[in-house]
Amino acid sequence: MRITLIGSGNVATHLGAALKNAGHQIVQVYSRNAHHAALLAYHIKTEAISDLANINPNTDLFIISVKDDVIEEIASLLSIHQKPVVHTSGATPLAALQKHIGKSGVFYPLQTFSKTREVDFKTVPMCIEATDQDLLDTLKQLASTISNGVYAVDSEQRRILHLAAVFACNFPNYLYHASQQLLAQHQLDFNLLRPLISETANKVQEHLPAAVQTGPAIRNDEKSMVAHVALLNGNDELTAIYELLSQAIIKMGKGQPTVE
Amino acid sequence: MRITLIGSGNVATHLGAALKNAGHQIVQVYSRNAHHAALLAYHIKTEAISDLANINPNTDLFIISVKDDVIEEIASLLSIHQKPVVHTSGATPLAALQKHIGKSGVFYPLQTFSKTREVDFKTVPMCIEATDQDLLDTLKQLASTISNGVYAVDSEQRRILHLAAVFACNFPNYLYHASQQLLAQHQLDFNLLRPLISETANKVQEHLPAAVQTGPAIRNDEKSMVAHVALLNGNDELTAIYELLSQAIIKMGKGQPTVE
Numbered sequence: 001m002r003i004t005l006i007g008s009g010n011v012a013t014h015l016g017a018a019l020k021n022a023g024h025q026i027v028q029v030y031s032r033n034a035h036h037a038a039l040l041a042y043h044i045k046t047e048a049i050s051d052l053a054n055i056n057p058n059t060d061l062f063i064i065s066v067k068d069d070v071i072e073e074i075a076s077l078l079s080i081h082q083k084p085v086v087h088t089s090g091a092t093p094l095a096a097l098q099k100h101i102g103k104s105g106v107f108y109p110l111q112t113f114s115k116t117r118e119v120d121f122k123t124v125p126m127c128i129e130a131t132d133q134d135l136l137d138t139l140k141q142l143a144s145t146i147s148n149g150v151y152a153v154d155s156e157q158r159r160i161l162h163l164a165a166v167f168a169c170n171f172p173n174y175l176y177h178a179s180q181q182l183l184a185q186h187q188l189d190f191n192l193l194r195p196l197i198s199e200t201a202n203k204v205q206e207h208l209p210a211a212v213q214t215g216p217a218i219r220n221d222e223k224s225m226v227a228h229v230a231l232l233n234g235n236d237e238l239t240a241i242y243e244l245l246s247q248a249i250i251k252m253g254k255g256q257p258t259v260e
Numbered sequence: 261m262r263i264t265l266i267g268s269g270n271v272a273t274h275l276g277a278a279l280k281n282a283g284h285q286i287v288q289v290y291s292r293n294a295h296h297a298a299l300l301a302y303h304i305k306t307e308a309i310s311d312l313a314n315i316n317p318n319t320d321l322f323i324i325s326v327k328d329d330v331i332e333e334i335a336s337l338l339s340i341h342q343k344p345v346v347h348t349s350g351a352t353p354l355a356a357l358q359k360h361i362g363k364s365g366v367f368y369p370l371q372t373f374s375k376t377r378e379v380d381f382k383t384v385p386m387c388i389e390a391t392d393q394d395l396l397d398t399l400k401q402l403a404s405t406i407s408n409g410v411y412a413v414d415s416e417q418r419r420i421l422h423l424a425a426v427f428a429c430n431f432p433n434y435l436y437h438a439s440q441q442l443l444a445q446h447q448l449d450f451n452l453l454r455p456l457i458s459e460t461a462n463k464v465q466e467h468l469p470a471a472v473q474t475g476p477a478i479r480n481d482e483k484s485m486v487a488h489v490a491l492l493n494g495n496d497e498l499t500a501i502y503e504l505l506s507q508a509i510i511k512m513g514k515g516q517p518t519v520e
Contacts, residue, residue, distance in 0.1 A: 180470075
């Protein structure tokens with residue numbers, strides 16, 4: 001396909017590289033910031049533009065990968081080209097593209113992207129949605145050229161995914177940070193915990209988390225929990241987190257539902 | 261070395277197999293439960309006993325891998341053999357072995373073990389401690405035959421490690437569960453989040469967690485956080501967790517210390 005990338009952040013960069021590698025033609029890369037546009041365009045061997053007036057209309061699809069609050073405006077500005085547009089945002093409904101004259105859709109890669117890390121796009125779940133079946137089929141086909149996991153997900157479901165990703169990614173990363181800080185305070189190397197963090201994530205690749213829960217709370221081991229809180233030594237924040245999550249795990253251990 | 265295993269749980273099983281594979285001789289496996297002893301003994305091709313009276317004294321080391329609250333009693337009962345004993349518990353001080361007449365130590369593998377999963381022991385950090393330098397040297401040597409990571413860790417540090425492991429393993433696993441429950445409630449497949457969970461754990465293998473924190477809270481993105489809490493739809497437990505962890509991440513983003 002002939003694809004135009006609007007945006008040059010982490011998602012645009014990783015997605016652009018994956019599409020290029022899959023044999024698609026990236027027609028242009030647009031970014032307000034000419035330097036950012038040039039960097040990504042160089043990386044994926046295409047033309048950089050920093051003015052929407054210079055858009056080449058000879059494209060099959062605009063992929064809008066910009067900050068959530070400017071998606072709507074950009075989609076609207078692209079209407080004159082009468083080509084399909086998709087956005088890549090987990091938190092933005094399809095309806096945000098309704099001012100765009102023409103087909104619109106969503107092309108959301110559910111992964112955490114960093115500038116400094118390569119991602120194997122084949123493993124990244126692609127969540128797609130579209131205003132009509134033709135575009136949905138096109139997006140399904142396109143997604144399957146870069147990923148082994150393609151899912152039709154509507155806007156309501158995608159909101160839930162975006163929320164669930166906070167629980168599955170952002171909050172665990174904060175807890176890794178808390179553990180690293182506890183270690184540092186006692187001159188202990190974070191390498192001591194890295195294999196445990198890996199194995200904990202690996203376990204749930206095959207099992208449901210509830211089936212592999214370990215630790216004092218799931219055993220209702222009061223003695224260990226009291227000792228741990230004492231060891232937190234008046235750190236109010238970590239004590240509150242310890243108690244709240246331990247109570248939740250105890251409740252889970254009793255078979256009480258987490259979500260009803 | 262000639263090694264006698266006291267216990268037949270997850271740690272004894274994985275440790276026994278690793279020691280056997282590294283060329284050590286497992287003299288006997290003891291468990292109160294004759295069936296459990298027989299299973300593990302069969303697995304690592306040694307003799308099973310379920311009565312401490314049948315201990316073969318011709319061994320170099322007793323590894324006590326039993327529930328924390330019976331370690332002390334068993335160590336004391338092994339005194340008559342006048343051989344070194346070590347326990348494998350993260351939560352138990354070296355001093356729990358003081359009734360043992362002879363050298364004593366700790367041989368703690370910092371990992372989460374499951375019956376159903378193989379673990380590459382080379383990656384498991386081995387935390388060792390001993391009452392005297394000779395035994396410490398022996399344990400260092402023994403640990404290095406099964407693991408690439410051997411650390412001298414005293415009882416106070418090991419208590420911290422055990423606490424930090426709750427933050428790095430048990431709590432993230434609960435949060436994976438919460439995310440899975442949110443998905444299930446909306447007919448979404450947990451496979452959508454599994455790659456994200458993997459990548460989140462992979463990122464901190466090279467970076468410190470604070471350097472790779474993502475999500476609405478670190479951006480102080482109030483709009484997304486308010487939308488997420490609304491989406492939790494009165495689920496008090498998940499709302500409390502969302503708010504507490506988001507506040508902690510916001511504080512981290514301002515550079516305020518998590519642990520002082």
